[in-house]
Amino acid sequence: MVCSRCFPLGRMLWFCLYLGGVAWGQPAPEKPPGENSFPRPVWHPDARWQVEKFAGTGARGHLDGPRLEIEDYCNGRPMARVFQPLGAGRYQYSGLDPLSGRVHRVSGGARGTLDGPLSRARFGGWDYVARNHLARSPDGRYLYILEGYNRHRLRYIDLQQQWVGTLFPRLTQLRGIAVGDDGTIYLVQHPQQLWTISPDHQKLRRGPRLQISRPANAWGYSLAVDQQRGRLYATKYRTPDYYIWYWDLSTGQYHGVLPTPKTSGKDRGRNVPGPFEGTNLYEQGVVLFGPDDPDKRFLYTPRTDTFQLIRLDLQRRMVAILASEKGPDGSRWWKFSDEPHRPQRVPLYGNMHWLPDGSFLSGTHSPWHSYLFRRVR
Amino acid sequence: MHRASIACLLLVAGWLFCPPAAADPVVLPVDQSQDAYEPAVAATQQGFVVVWRSGLLAPGDLRTGLRFQADLVFLVLDSQGVPSAPQPRPLCRAPDLQARPRIASGPQGLLVVWQDLRNGRDWDVYAARISPQGEVLEEDGFLVAGGEHNQAKPQVVWNGRHFVVCWQDFRSGSRYEIYACRITPEGKNLDPHGVKIASGADYHCYAPALAPLGTGRCFLMHVARGGSAARSPLAQAWLLEGVQARLLYRLHPVEQRVNFRPLLRQGPHDQGHPIRLAAGSRSVLAVWKNCAPLGRGDGPVNNAALFSQEGKRLADLRLGHRQGRRWAGRILDPAAVWAGDRFVVVWAQFIQPDRNAPPTDAVFLQQLDPQGKPLGTYRLLAGTPEAPATAPAVAYHPDGTILVAYEQHPRRADQPIAIAVQRWSLSEAER
Numbered sequence: 001m002v003c004s005r006c007f008p009l010g011r012m013l014w015f016c017l018y019l020g021g022v023a024w025g026q027p028a029p030e031k032p033p034g035e036n037s038f039p040r041p042v043w044h045p046d047a048r049w050q051v052e053k054f055a056g057t058g059a060r061g062h063l064d065g066p067r068l069e070i071e072d073y074c075n076g077r078p079m080a081r082v083f084q085p086l087g088a089g090r091y092q093y094s095g096l097d098p099l100s101g102r103v104h105r106v107s108g109g110a111r112g113t114l115d116g117p118l119s120r121a122r123f124g125g126w127d128y129v130a131r132n133h134l135a136r137s138p139d140g141r142y143l144y145i146l147e148g149y150n151r152h153r154l155r156y157i158d159l160q161q162q163w164v165g166t167l168f169p170r171l172t173q174l175r176g177i178a179v180g181d182d183g184t185i186y187l188v189q190h191p192q193q194l195w196t197i198s199p200d201h202q203k204l205r206r207g208p209r210l211q212i213s214r215p216a217n218a219w220g221y222s223l224a225v226d227q228q229r230g231r232l233y234a235t236k237y238r239t240p241d242y243y244i245w246y247w248d249l250s251t252g253q254y255h256g257v258l259p260t261p262k263t264s265g266k267d268r269g270r271n272v273p274g275p276f277e278g279t280n281l282y283e284q285g286v287v288l289f290g291p292d293d294p295d296k297r298f299l300y301t302p303r304t305d306t307f308q309l310i311r312l313d314l315q316r317r318m319v320a321i322l323a324s325e326k327g328p329d330g331s332r333w334w335k336f337s338d339e340p341h342r343p344q345r346v347p348l349y350g351n352m353h354w355l356p357d358g359s360f361l362s363g364t365h366s367p368w369h370s371y372l373f374r375r376v377r
Numbered sequence: 378m379h380r381a382s383i384a385c386l387l388l389v390a391g392w393l394f395c396p397p398a399a400a401d402p403v404v405l406p407v408d409q410s411q412d413a414y415e416p417a418v419a420a421t422q423q424g425f426v427v428v429w430r431s432g433l434l435a436p437g438d439l440r441t442g443l444r445f446q447a448d449l450v451f452l453v454l455d456s457q458g459v460p461s462a463p464q465p466r467p468l469c470r471a472p473d474l475q476a477r478p479r480i481a482s483g484p485q486g487l488l489v490v491w492q493d494l495r496n497g498r499d500w501d502v503y504a505a506r507i508s509p510q511g512e513v514l515e516e517d518g519f520l521v522a523g524g525e526h527n528q529a530k531p532q533v534v535w536n537g538r539h540f541v542v543c544w545q546d547f548r549s550g551s552r553y554e555i556y557a558c559r560i561t562p563e564g565k566n567l568d569p570h571g572v573k574i575a576s577g578a579d580y581h582c583y584a585p586a587l588a589p590l591g592t593g594r595c596f597l598m599h600v601a602r603g604g605s606a607a608r609s610p611l612a613q614a615w616l617l618e619g620v621q622a623r624l625l626y627r628l629h630p631v632e633q634r635v636n637f638r639p640l641l642r643q644g645p646h647d648q649g650h651p652i653r654l655a656a657g658s659r660s661v662l663a664v665w666k667n668c669a670p671l672g673r674g675d676g677p678v679n680n681a682a683l684f685s686q687e688g689k690r691l692a693d694l695r696l697g698h699r700q701g702r703r704w705a706g707r708i709l710d711p712a713a714v715w716a717g718d719r720f721v722v723v724w725a726q727f728i729q730p731d732r733n734a735p736p737t738d739a740v741f742l743q744q745l746d747p748q749g750k751p752l753g754t755y756r757l758l759a760g761t762p763e764a765p766a767t768a769p770a771v772a773y774h775p776d777g778t779i780l781v782a783y784e785q786h787p788r789r790a791d792q793p794i795a796i797a798v799q800r801w802s803l804s805e806a807e808r
Contacts, residue, residue, distance in 0.1 A: 057547070057552070061583065061584055064476075065494070065500050065527055066499050102443070106434055108412065108414075109768065111735055112786070114786075115790060120412055120786075124735035141440070151733060
């Protein structure tokens with residue numbers, strides 16, 4: 001979950017860490033998106049985006065350097081924010097330097113569990129089966145990682161000190177993570193235990209047992225937290241009753257949000273926008289809140305494999321999807337629309353990463369480029 | 378009798394499943410307490426030279442950007458593998474990043490090539506000579522290939538007349554192409570703009586590998602990617618006479634009239650690289666990484682192949698340990714050398730002693746006869762869950778010794794990543 005409020009301003013916002021190598025593509029944009037200068041919030045009906053290649057060449061491999069000329073092994077997973085090579089390989093974290101537009105490996109190249117200096121520490125790695133989950137602290141200092149090949153422990157990268165550590169090493173089998181606006185870390189432990197860690201990493205608190213009929217598999221949960229209302233939104237692979245739900249943070253009670261056609265008894269067809277009831281989505285995705293939304297009204301859920309970005313209006317209980325239209329200059333613009341229409345393929349796969357001005361970066365799939373959805377209105 | 382049988386069985390099992398203990402490794406001193414990465418090694422008349430990248434990030438808050446503190450350093454080792462100096466010597470301390478050093482030995486010394494970001498924008502290829510006495514003849518190196526966009530992943534060999542350097546070049550602005558040049562023993566670049574070797578209409582040609590065939594000839598192989606699967610080859614091999622290229626081999630789904638899938642299992646291709654080559658007396662061994670992400674984690678099944686010097690694919694091989702379903706036969710960072718009458722291949726591969734423990738890297742060695750048949754079993758050279766080893770390089774000295782250099786990752790975080798070397802005579806390695 002990333003929002004402009006949560007991030008420090010300026011160029012540090014553009015620093016991204018991801019696993020393996022990056023890919024952001026096409027001629028370099030005139031300048032990276034900076035602070036939000038648009039008079040209207042990203043969720044306003046007039047908000048528009050244009051797509052440009054942000055990184056990657058389409059060649060798979062390992063080559064650092066200028067972002068439009070790198071090679072990477074990005075098979076699908078979250079891009080810009082994190083990069084997840086599937087299968088196997090040498091597991092490294094890389095970073096984008098916003099000033100030079102270069103992407104570089106910043107950690108060592110052996111697998112393991114050693115904590116220590118970032119360039120020397122070892123990471124367990126991940127693959128198709130054992131997936132990691134990532135989250136950031138609000139000030140961007142910490143990147144939290146639930147490591148699939150490390151008994152799903154919680155590790156962190158301290159970007160300020162270039163240090164890697166493990167938080168509460170006896171806490172294992174963590175399958176979902178979200179960080180609140182105040183820096184509190186929310187963790188779901190298999191099969192159904194909630195834990196919280198204070199922003200200073202000093203206090204671990206056991207939360208309520210979470211009400212759930214069938215725990216997630218090793219892929220775990222994608223989580224987003226609304227601390228004001230005390231809700232932990234979640235999704236996971238294959239949910240028979242609700243695509244998205246929330247747990248009450250004080251009681252652990254389960255509340256369905258976005259029902260599957262089986263639950264609602266209605267079906268508008270795959271990815272067709274409209275009311276919550278009747279929505280039909282692919283059975284895998286993530287959840288995150290976006291910028292300009294302190295009330296946590298809009299929940300975004302990119303869906304894997306169907307190349308769609310879905311936005312849930314939790315107040316109006318309406319689903320909007322990203323759709324294209326002809327812009328004033330004749331180029332293709334993108335907007336969120338909840339009007340019924342035939343869904344189009346969006347160059348965004350499985351995940352996204354919000355930037356402070358309301359632009360966002362896509363998850364990546366063939367042909368191995370990452371795309372920038374640059375906010376234009 | 379019964380006890381004797383059991384003892385025999387144990388001995389046989391021990392021989393089969395417990396590779397012989399590796400020679401004692403020598404951990405080389407690090408440069409200014411900095412971590413050491415990416416070793417390359419070459420044999421000289423007196424012994425060996427190991428070059429590596431020293432350091433990576435400069436201290437500082439990464440949220441404000443990336444700053445680097447990485448140099449190239451080297452050490453001369455005698456024929457016993459003993460360092461000739463207590464500290465590594467600098468090869469290049471230019472600003473920003475220098476990475477991926479490769480080294481080749483010629484009759485009048487060595488040539489080291491690497492990719493260099495001293496311009497702050499993109500990679501260029503630089504080189505420096507090291508004299509037989511271990512002196513750097515061009516401090517911080519000289520430019521081999523520069524200009525707009527990336528020139529990266531250089532490889533170098535001595536072809537019997539010149540050093541031949543090849544690299545992947547993005548000068549087109551849209552795709553990678555393979556370029557090469559010749560450098561004389563005096564350090565003169567005979568092809569200052571580079572000579573284009575391989576280029577695809579709508580696909581990348583990249584990740585080149587070189588092997589010397591002697592008398593001015595080289596064998597070059599690279600992978601390809603992009604465009605439609607039907608139009609893009611997966612890999613190509615070329616004969617370089619000087620820098621004049623002739624296509625020898627193409628792994629191509631359409632031309633070979635076979636399904637795409639079997640070729641993906643075969644490799645090399647864009648998920649099956651980097652490639653390393655070793656030229657034997659009549660054949661060329663290609664070995665490539667096959668521990669690669671592809672779909673749900675299936676890399677190419679084969680990770681090596683034997684080619685005739687005319688480019689005919691003679692045999693497909695699969696190297697690597699077979700322990701554990703997930704990592705069996707899947708190798709990383711291979712390197713190979715021709716050792717007079719056999720090929721010696723080293724690679725990194727994951728080991729996972731406990732299914733609940735994370736996998737970690739170890740370095741292995743395998744000898745192959747000129748027909749590609751394994752000579753004995755593979756050896757585990759280095760790497761434990763507490764102290765992984767990876768990124769190996771290998772060189773052969775005509776006196777019959779092999780030197781393997783690799784990244785030795787530390788047991789404790791207060792110790793740097795170092796380069797370690799192991800040396801054998803071939804007769805030892807045979808045992």
